[in-house]
Amino acid sequence: MSATLERGLNALREQIDAPVASFFSSCVSCGLCAEACIFYRETEDPKYTPIHKLDLLRRLWKKEYTLFGRVASMFGLMPGITDADLKEWEELVYDSCTMCGRCSMVCPVGNDLTMMIRKMREGMSASGHAPVELVGAAGRHADYGSPMGELHPALHAQIKHAEKDTGIPIEMDKAGADYMVLLSAQEIAEYPDVLAAMSRIFKKAGITWTISNDGFEATNVGIQLGNRDVARALVTKVVEAAEKLGVKGVISPECGHAYQALRWEGPNLIGRPYDFEVIHIIELLDRLRAEGKLKTKGKDMGKLTFHDPCQINRRGGINQEPRNLMNMVAGNFVETDDAGTMNWCCSGGGGVGANERAEDLRFKAFNRKKRQFEKVNPDKIVTMCAYCHHTLEEQLEEHNMEIEVAGLTELVAEYLDDE
Amino acid sequence: MNNPNFDLLMWARGPGFDIALIIFVAGVVLRIVEIVILGRKKDLAPAKGSPVGQGIKTIFSRSIPRKGLVQYAPITYIGGYIFHIGFFVAFFFFGAHIVFLDELLSFSQWWPDAISFQWPAFGRVIIESAVALSVLAMIALMYTRLSDPVRKALSTFDDYLVWVLSILPMVTGYIAVNKLFGDPVFMMALHILSVELLMIAFPFTKLMHAFTFVMARYYNGSIQGRKGAES
Numbered sequence: 001m002s003a004t005l006e007r008g009l010n011a012l013r014e015q016i017d018a019p020v021a022s023f024f025s026s027c028v029s030c031g032l033c034a035e036a037c038i039f040y041r042e043t044e045d046p047k048y049t050p051i052h053k054l055d056l057l058r059r060l061w062k063k064e065y066t067l068f069g070r071v072a073s074m075f076g077l078m079p080g081i082t083d084a085d086l087k088e089w090e091e092l093v094y095d096s097c098t099m100c101g102r103c104s105m106v107c108p109v110g111n112d113l114t115m116m117i118r119k120m121r122e123g124m125s126a127s128g129h130a131p132v133e134l135v136g137a138a139g140r141h142a143d144y145g146s147p148m149g150e151l152h153p154a155l156h157a158q159i160k161h162a163e164k165d166t167g168i169p170i171e172m173d174k175a176g177a178d179y180m181v182l183l184s185a186q187e188i189a190e191y192p193d194v195l196a197a198m199s200r201i202f203k204k205a206g207i208t209w210t211i212s213n214d215g216f217e218a219t220n221v222g223i224q225l226g227n228r229d230v231a232r233a234l235v236t237k238v239v240e241a242a243e244k245l246g247v248k249g250v251i252s253p254e255c256g257h258a259y260q261a262l263r264w265e266g267p268n269l270i271g272r273p274y275d276f277e278v279i280h281i282i283e284l285l286d287r288l289r290a291e292g293k294l295k296t297k298g299k300d301m302g303k304l305t306f307h308d309p310c311q312i313n314r315r316g317g318i319n320q321e322p323r324n325l326m327n328m329v330a331g332n333f334v335e336t337d338d339a340g341t342m343n344w345c346c347s348g349g350g351g352v353g354a355n356e357r358a359e360d361l362r363f364k365a366f367n368r369k370k371r372q373f374e375k376v377n378p379d380k381i382v383t384m385c386a387y388c389h390h391t392l393e394e395q396l397e398e399h400n401m402e403i404e405v406a407g408l409t410e411l412v413a414e415y416l417d418d419e
Numbered sequence: 420m421n422n423p424n425f426d427l428l429m430w431a432r433g434p435g436f437d438i439a440l441i442i443f444v445a446g447v448v449l450r451i452v453e454i455v456i457l458g459r460k461k462d463l464a465p466a467k468g469s470p471v472g473q474g475i476k477t478i479f480s481r482s483i484p485r486k487g488l489v490q491y492a493p494i495t496y497i498g499g500y501i502f503h504i505g506f507f508v509a510f511f512f513f514g515a516h517i518v519f520l521d522e523l524l525s526f527s528q529w530w531p532d533a534i535s536f537q538w539p540a541f542g543r544v545i546i547e548s549a550v551a552l553s554v555l556a557m558i559a560l561m562y563t564r565l566s567d568p569v570r571k572a573l574s575t576f577d578d579y580l581v582w583v584l585s586i587l588p589m590v591t592g593y594i595a596v597n598k599l600f601g602d603p604v605f606m607m608a609l610h611i612l613s614v615e616l617l618m619i620a621f622p623f624t625k626l627m628h629a630f631t632f633v634m635a636r637y638y639n640g641s642i643q644g645r646k647g648a649e650s
Binding site: 016017019020021022023025026027028029030031032035036040046047049051052065066067068104105106107108109110111112115117193221263264265266267268271272273313314315316317320338342345375 | 449450453454455456457458459460462463464465467468477478481482485486487488491492495496499513562567570571572573575577578589622623625627628629631632634635636637638639640641642645646647648649650
């Protein structure tokens with residue numbers, strides 16, 4: 001057995017707990033998880049059945065964590081996992097799963113398959129079977145602080161732009177501010193308007209905020225790659241920055257995995273609760289709306305629809321908040337089929353969008369959203385995740401669809417009543 | 420008048436059943452302990468919703484298919500419902516089974532004054548319809564298992580074994596009660612033996628889902644509930 005294989009199997013063993021054992025014990029091979037999976041539904045290839053993607057984890061559990069399996073393996077009836085198995089499963093675990101969570105919502109016995117994919121990636125990456133792009137991004141993250149490399153110069157330039165646009169100064173590293181704002185690398189590189197939008201909204205609402213030079217980037221490739229050490233290091237950086245400034249809260253940006261990493265996995269990764277609150281930007285805007293601190297004037301009268309990011313809605317619990325905000329600023333808001341908790345993934349989440357090998361599969365998977373958008377025929381698609389935003393733009397272009405994509409924070413700011 | 424099948428029936432009802440019951444109970448307990456002792460780490464993220472409440476709710480709510488999904492796997496969904504309901508009706512509401520369960524649960528064979536666990540039985544027509552529908556549903560489920568590429572690819576020996584072991588008690592019970600063919604004593608012995616096979620296989624196969632689904636649904640609901648997300 002090679003050292004990497006042993007390391008991978010040990011990482012998988014660490015992931016096996018009571019929920020995993022109860023899930024595998026309960027599976028009746030009904031195949032209903034396939035019907036919820038965007039990759040199966042758009043290709044009809046049975047290998048994309050979610051529970052099949054977990055087969056190596058299931059085999060390991062059965063062989064080592066059940067009496068029956070242990071007895072059977074004594075008689076050589078339970079083959080072990082090989083490097084060849086891990087190689088074969090790499091595509092299933094990384095290319096054909098965005099960890100969107102639909103399968104976990106339909107399993108009749110209640111299996112949280114998505115959580116198990118997240119766990120299985122820990123073993124895959126430890127054994128050296130992870131997409132090269134994610135491994136590279138993790139390296140850049142460790143060396144330069146973001147998956148896109150050094151972003152300080154870009155951030156400082158964008159802050160200057162935002163200050164010029166709004167006339168509102170943005171104070172970096174300001175101790176004692178209400179909130180510390182985090183951005184996703186995608187926002188800094190592609191959608192910097194969000195800074196000016198937040199700047200105006202927060203000024204009107206009377207909120208003080210800052211950005212830390214020590215930790216301003218919220219994405220977490222450790223979650224996508226399946227590497228707790230990387231994930232922990234990235235969360236720690238943000239936590240230390242926030243605690244150093246003594247802020248009341250940290251604002252998670254419009255980024256799905258960032259929210260998942262910081263809000264839900266983070267305290268478990270670092271082994272303690274935070275001294276501050278983590279709030280998603282859309283949650284905060286909706287709170288301000290409810291408190292009467294966010295008021296808008298006028299509405300976009302075009303036909304607008306909303307794309308729910310899986311990690312923020314289905315896996316993150318933020319469903320009604322963006323709709324409250326959409327209703328404030330959209331005069332003709334039309335939902336697609338399955339919108340809300342059972343929305344279909346943009347096909348780029350979970351590291352799939354960064355994985356070049358998965359490109360054709362991803363374009364095929366998007367056909368589902370394409371049909372949904374064609375049915376609604378919107379003028380604009382609004383979302384609350386910069387990576388969904390990026391993927392939607394890329395996919396719409398690939399599918400020759402001319403629909404504008406917008407971030408919800410920017411849209412709200414556009415109609416902000418700041419007189 | 421010595422019917423040799425009578426000895427077989429007596430063995431099936433006596434020692435045979437005791438052996439099966441011991442394996443069933445010990446096996447199920449062992450499997451559940453195997454799961455529970457693995458434990459799970461305390462979740463340190465402050466809850467937005469109610470993990471416990473939603474966990475309990477999901478144990479029940481997951482019995483209802485999510486909107487829009489039945490059309491993609493109608494046989495699996497509808498067949499699944501009919502099989503499970505039919506099996507439960509026949510198992511829990513057939514008069515002879517109620518008397519048997521009462522004896523088993525109240526230990527009245529040793530303790531005549533024990534509390535009775537009897538409940539009203541369903542009529543013959545309901546029981547037999549339930550069995551017939553349940554068997555038909557199982558045939559339909561096997562058809563999808565063999566013809567649908569997803570289900571076929573997922574199926575292992577376990578799935579086929581469990582299918583045979585689940586359909587046998589219903590078929591043999593129906594034949595024995597209605598004296599359709601063969602020696603009724605022998606058919607009754609076969610019926611009881613088939614149930615014993617089911618009980619023995621139970622802890623070692625996917626039949627365990629009948630217990631562990633409660634845990635799985637609870638965990639799923641509590642994970643999502645913590646986040647204030649639906650499940």
